[in-house]
Amino acid sequence: MNKTVLAAIIVVIAMLGFTYVAVGMAGGMGGEGDWVNKLAVLGAVVLVIVTSFVVTKYVRQMQNDRAGGKLADENWDGIGEYKNELPFGWAVIFLGLVIWAVWYFLAGYPVNAYSQIGEYNEEVAAHDAKFEAEHANMDDETLKEMGGSIFIVQCAPCHGLQADGIDGKAANLNVRLEEKTVKHVINNGQGMLGFPAPMPDRNGLMNVNTNALITDAEIDAVAKYVAGGMKGTEGADVFAGTCAACHGADGKGMEMVAPSIAEFNPTLVADVLKHGKKGAIGAMPAFNNLTEAQVKALGAYVTDLSK
Ligand code: HEC
Ligand code: HEC
Numbered sequence: 001m002n003k004t005v006l007a008a009i010i011v012v013i014a015m016l017g018f019t020y021v022a023v024g025m026a027g028g029m030g031g032e033g034d035w036v037n038k039l040a041v042l043g044a045v046v047l048v049i050v051t052s053f054v055v056t057k058y059v060r061q062m063q064n065d066r067a068g069g070k071l072a073d074e075n076w077d078g079i080g081e082y083k084n085e086l087p088f089g090w091a092v093i094f095l096g097l098v099i100w101a102v103w104y105f106l107a108g109y110p111v112n113a114y115s116q117i118g119e120y121n122e123e124v125a126a127h128d129a130k131f132e133a134e135h136a137n138m139d140d141e142t143l144k145e146m147g148g149s150i151f152i153v154q155c156a157p158c159h160g161l162q163a164d165g166i167d168g169k170a171a172n173l174n175v176r177l178e179e180k181t182v183k184h185v186i187n188n189g190q191g192m193l194g195f196p197a198p199m200p201d202r203n204g205l206m207n208v209n210t211n212a213l214i215t216d217a218e219i220d221a222v223a224k225y226v227a228g229g230m231k232g233t234e235g236a237d238v239f240a241g242t243c244a245a246c247h248g249a250d251g252k253g254m255e256m257v258a259p260s261i262a263e264f265n266p267t268l269v270a271d272v273l274k275h276g277k278k279g280a281i282g283a284m285p286a287f288n289n290l291t292e293a294q295v296k297a298l299g300a301y302v303t304d305l306s307k
Contacts, residue, residue: 004063008056015048128291135293140300147301150294154287163305171281173305175227176263182223184280186214192278193271196256199246208245214238226251226261264306266299273298 019041069082105111138146152161158170165172172178186205191198200207205214218238225235226243230251240249243261248254251262259268273295276286290298 147297
């Protein structure tokens with residue numbers, strides 16, 4: 001017997017054996033299994049036999065067939081090419097596929113037809129809208145509560161449950177500003193919160209206060225003054241002379257000019273969330289996946305912390 005056929009028969013027997021071990025034990029081949037199992041086994045048997053038959057046919061064809069047909073006129077270094085007709089079946093399948101593709105895009109599954117991803121996106125959008133509507137008019141207490149629970153999940157990993165910054169890992173949000181942050185900003189300037197003009201660095205600040213260079217001693221004094229909650233007199237003159245022009249006499253900021261450095265407010269928190277923050281302490285990523293209501297809630301929560 002031909003070796004290929006023999007191999008095919010061995011493969012068929014082996015695969016049927018495996019099928020029996022896998023499915024037969026579940027009752028498929030015995031008397032007890034239900035008809036679905038029997039059908040599955042029958043399908044497996046047919047598949048194995050057909051596959052083996054087809055593979056055997058082609059292996060034997062590769063072993064025995066000789067090329068034939070009419071040689072083309074051209075040849076390359078003696079290597080020629082037979083002129084063979086395009087097999088009829090191929091042509092039929094090719095044309096069929098072209099027709100099927102047109103049908104598929106126009107009627108079967110048009111681009112704007114139903115899809116699971118589309119349904120998912122629509123449901124998410126609807127839920128977001130419902131969430132926003134439900135939380136559009138929250139009172140202050142509810143906002144703070146909601147902010148607190150978002151904070152625990154999204155912010156506490158860096159800022160700590162007490163919002164104290166975990167030993168300098170992130171900003172301590174119980175105070176508006178730490179001394180080193182103020183110094184860092186004066187020395188380097190800052191422009192990340194989305195104001196039309198950035199905060200100038202220490203050299204740039206001369207343009208605001210043309211009377212004097214801002215000296216190291218003045219920076220120390222004004223940093224202490226701002227970080228200390230703008231109390232006392234030390235540094236107050238530097239603040240009034242150099243900082244108040246943009247941050248306001250009370251340090252509470254001016255719209256479109258500079259943020260409040262006296263206290264947190266929801267706008268400032270929203271700016272930080274939108275743009276992220278990088279400075280003396282470290283880097284905070286932007287949080288663009290929060291909904292409007294969530295940003296408002298975090299604003300209320302953080303604003304309340306330092307009060
Ligand atoms: C020319 C206007 C201007 C002047 C003068 C100015 N600032 Fe600013 N300051 C800004 C702006 C604008 C920002 C916001 C920068 C940003 O977008 O990140 C800012 C930000 C800051 C911040 C960072 C706030 C934060 O939480 O990110 C600190 C601290 C600060 N200023 C302190 C001072 C002090 C102290 C002085 C005086 C020595 C001063 N600024 C003078 C415009 C000014
Ligand atoms: C990956 C760590 C990380 C996460 C998460 C994080 N922060 Fe921050 N945050 C920081 C760091 C670091 C700073 C200080 C940046 C600097 O050096 O000025 C900061 C600064 C801030 C500031 C500005 C303080 C200032 O100086 O003006 C606010 C407000 C703030 N975070 C709020 C939040 C809120 C609200 C969340 C949760 C939605 C949050 N942060 C999540 C790391 C983080």
